[in-house]
Amino acid sequence: MPAYRSIDHVMLRLPAADHVLHLLSNTFGLPVAWPLQRAEFATYCWVHVGNTDLEMWAAASNADLPPHALPPLVHGFALEPALTLPDTLARIVASGIGCKPPRAFQTMNASAEQVTNFTNAFLLDLSSPSCCVFLCEWNAEASIYPWSEPETPVQRRAQFRALLSERGGGPLGLVGLQTIHMGTPSLERHLRQWQALSGSCTHPVQLTADIALELYPAEHLQIDALSFAVRSLDVARHFLASRHLIEADQGGMLAVACEGLHIRLVQQTPA
Numbered sequence: 001m002p003a004y005r006s007i008d009h010v011m012l013r014l015p016a017a018d019h020v021l022h023l024l025s026n027t028f029g030l031p032v033a034w035p036l037q038r039a040e041f042a043t044y045c046w047v048h049v050g051n052t053d054l055e056m057w058a059a060a061s062n063a064d065l066p067p068h069a070l071p072p073l074v075h076g077f078a079l080e081p082a083l084t085l086p087d088t089l090a091r092i093v094a095s096g097i098g099c100k101p102p103r104a105f106q107t108m109n110a111s112a113e114q115v116t117n118f119t120n121a122f123l124l125d126l127s128s129p130s131c132c133v134f135l136c137e138w139n140a141e142a143s144i145y146p147w148s149e150p151e152t153p154v155q156r157r158a159q160f161r162a163l164l165s166e167r168g169g170g171p172l173g174l175v176g177l178q179t180i181h182m183g184t185p186s187l188e189r190h191l192r193q194w195q196a197l198s199g200s201c202t203h204p205v206q207l208t209a210d211i212a213l214e215l216y217p218a219e220h221l222q223i224d225a226l227s228f229a230v231r232s233l234d235v236a237r238h239f240l241a242s243r244h245l246i247e248a249d250q251g252g253m254l255a256v257a258c259e260g261l262h263i264r265l266v267q268q269t270p271a
Helices: 018-027 085-094 153-166 187-198 233-242
Strands: 004-013 032-038 042-048 053-059 073-081 103-108 114-122 132-138 174-184 212-217 222-230 246-249 253-258 261-267
Touching (some): 004 132, 004 153, 004 174, 018 053, 032 053, 073 085, 073 261, 085 114, 085 132, 233 246, 233 261
Parallel strands (some): 222 261
Antiparallel strands (some): 004 073, 103 114, 114 132
């Protein structure tokens, strides 16, 4: 059994979040899981894609990013712990994967008390400045905007998944994230570690029942693209073509014009 339950969210680093949010929510009809927020440190928002969320993050400064990985890019993804965060970290470290000590993010609640909203712990052996993989444990008791009611990530995701289903996956007929395409300078080591973490002995590595990780040799550790499954590639092709949003059409794969992000659409495979 994997030490994590799901991919909690995928992080997109962007020069600006507004245009991508408009494309994903207005044009593609994806539910907004976190409305656009403007803070001194960043502008950010979330949309739901069926089996995870996409976090759009436009930072006030990108000094943390190396020159080869500037926005727009897929900066990484968060894993939802299957157990408590300490127990999950213990299992991951026991499998031979180094982790950073957890860091809690706190805010004041209505009673002027410091409360922990969520806690992150980076998986150092699977991360780099250009690709962050981390555990994210949400505190269901904290009042986190815009999630006013105490809910687990599983409960929240089920609600947004139902909403997306009611919309028929939007005009693209989106089903969910299917594959994360990641280059690595340490293919053998990272493949071994991801297989140990996920419990999958295949390649691409089956991160969850419906999301795979494709690894291949590259100069830097970096996510190059995301592939999403759609109900009908022909329907998605017709919609995108009518709006001049196809960057490439390889028959079984469409590359979507999405503000410089490498987003692909593929036909949903039969269950």
